Amino acid sequence: MQMIDTIVVGAGIAGITAARLLQHEGHRVVVLEARDRVGGRMWTDRSAGFPVDRGASWIHGLVDNPLTSLVEDLGIRTLEFTVGSYQAGGRPITNFDETHRALDEQRTSAWLDDVETTDRHLTAAIAAADPGRTYADVAEQAVTACVEDPTRRTRLREFLRHRTEEQCGADFTAVDAHGLDEDAIEGDEVVFPDGYDALPGALSHGLDIRLEEVVDAVEWSPGGVRLTAGRQVHEARRAIVTVPLGVLKSAAITFTPPLPDEVLGPIERIGMGVFNKVFLRFPERFWSESAYALRQLGPAGTPWHTWYDVSRVSGEPVLLTFAGGTWGRRIEAMADAEVVASVLSSLRRMYGPSVPEPVDHWITRWGQDEFSRGSYSYVATGASHHDHDAMATPIADVLHLAGEATWSSDPATVHGALLSGHRAATRVLGRPVDLRALLAPTRPTTRA
Structure with a gap:
């Protein structure tokens, strides 16, 4: 042998x-x-007749990324979808305020300016952070330094909290101040329409x-x-x-x-973070075709804050939302029907009671997966x-x-x-x- x-x-x-x-x-x-x-x-699930990526979805940043040429040389189709690294802008996002009203162009611009200013302060706060400080610590320092209005502060604080939930699969009180140092990406992001x-x-x-x-x-x-x-x-x-x-x-x-x-x-x-996906397929679209994502800002974005329109990937009216950190672990103990009802409750606050029941859904539970025991x-x-x-x-x-x-x-x-x-x-x-x-x-x- x-x-x-x-x-x-x-x-x-x-x-x-x-x-x-x-x-x-x-x-x-x-x-x-x-x-x-x-x-x-x-892990691509094809049980519905179209690919549903229950695990990895994006190539994050095409510039200087070894996957870019590799995927191209292998002839694997990709589709540009540049909001996968929890960005405030970059592509059209429909943002909703604390009263569940969509921001107009002027209010959206003001919101993006707040995020940009906060991120500059955040970079400085992280660079000066002593060992043992958490991302929550430096986030609070940055928010306090750049904005005085309580509503805008809370909105920014919630945005930074959800950023760590998506990027780390953990609460920002558990992430080191330097935990997102590698978060910057170069170039567009793409997903895989064939899985x-x-x-x-x-x-x-x-x-x-x-x-x-x-x-x-x-x-x-x-x-x-x-x-x-x-x-x-x-x-x-x-x-x-x-x-x-x-x-x-x-x-x-x-x-x-x-x-x-x-x-x-x-x-x-x-x-080891826990970051779960919830896909909902609806009988018809009730959201704008121009938006890459829908985002509920402020405290109203707890527990569900962002939905990604993956219809362009699936060819079906499908929204994808995420649950990270403590909430990600909590939904693993919930029945599917309870999770779906919770997501629908948030969507109906934004779009009204006419939001239909989904015709299908997919929910991941990576923390319970014995061969993973977490997401990343x-x-x-x-x-x-x-x-x-x-x-x-x-x-x-x-x-x-x-x-x-x-x-x-x-x-x-x-x-x-x-x-x-x-x-x-x-x-x-x-x-x-x-x-x-x-x-x-x-x-x-x-x-x-």
């Missing part, structure tokens, strides 16, 4: 990237995936991926690794573990010996961006961690996960490998 060079745990984008690059370089690679599909947190899973589907072709193999134990030594998945035992020269941070935090995988402190410490310090990572209070990279410190040159949580400059993104898989492959090889090798045909492999 041919000896396995590398076992990759997880067939998300980080694992597939690492496996494909190593196999391109002639390594014998096996991928063990706990789910019955590839893609991990890239984001086209990307892992294309890249996984030709790899030895073994589905429904739930790894629960990893033994490592300078001589190699031994992984247990139920009754199956796999041995290899090395392993790359790409499971989500939530799984690592839960200790669902036992490492023997235990992970060293330089890796375990960051796992404990970095937070964030810099919790007491952690730092350095912790992301430190989590990927090679262990005895035989064990490596990868995934979005291990990439400091762009955590919580698909391209961050991809780049972490590339880094893991180069460390295993001990030399650089061109990321564009992902586009090369895979070499034939013999099943071990």
Whole structure:
């Protein structure tokens, strides 16, 4: 039997990237995936006859993003949709005030000016922040410094709170002051009208991926690794573990010996956010065709504040809203009907009682997903961006961690996960490998 060079745990984008690059370089690679599909947190549901991306949706920023050329070269269709990073403007957004009236052009312009001014103050407050301060602390400092009117202050405060819920999947009282330092993006954003899973589907072709193999134990030594998945035992020269941070935090995988402190410490310090999606398909559109998004400003935006018009993606009248942080965890314990009724209540305050009942809905519960245990990572209070990279410190040159949580400059993104898989492959090889090798045909492999 041919000896396995590398076992990759997880067939998300980080694992597939690492496996494909190593196999391109002639390594014998096996991928063990706990789910019955590839893609991990890239999950497209086609049960309705059109794609619904329950997990990742956007490429955030096309400039200097490795996904941009990769997706283009693979021939995967994209559609410009530049409001996915919780922006105040950028594209048409219908904003509603505290009395649920839509802002006119003049009031919208004043609102965007307030956000721009607050963001400048926020940047300065973050730069001057002492260790241990939260995003809530610096947000309050910025809001207080630039606006005196109580209503406008509250509106800005709520906007910044919801920003962390969407970007981090956590309350802004739990996020470090520097938690959104990497939030700026360059260029437009795009979504996938045919489903984001086209990307892992294309890249996984030709790899030895073994589905429904739930790894629960990893033994490592300078001589190699031994992984247990139920009754199956796999041995290899090395392993790359790409499971989500939530799984690592839960200790669902036992490492023997235990992970060293330089890796375990960051796992404990970095937070795992919960960010859930609620899609509602309506019998007809009741909102403007010109708006990319609808946003309820101020306290009335709790618990539901933003709805994205994904009709241009689905071809059906569908709105997408999000629940992050504490609220994201709360809806996981609610019945679907209760969640839908809650969303409808908010929409009817904005558009009146004539808003129809939806004909279909989709609700995610990533915190309850045993193979994810959350949505994506964030810099919790007491952690730092350095912790992301430190989590990927090679262990005895035989064990490596990868995934979005291990990439400091762009955590919580698909391209961050991809780049972490590339880094893991180069460390295993001990030399650089061109990321564009992902586009090369895979070499034939013999099943071990």
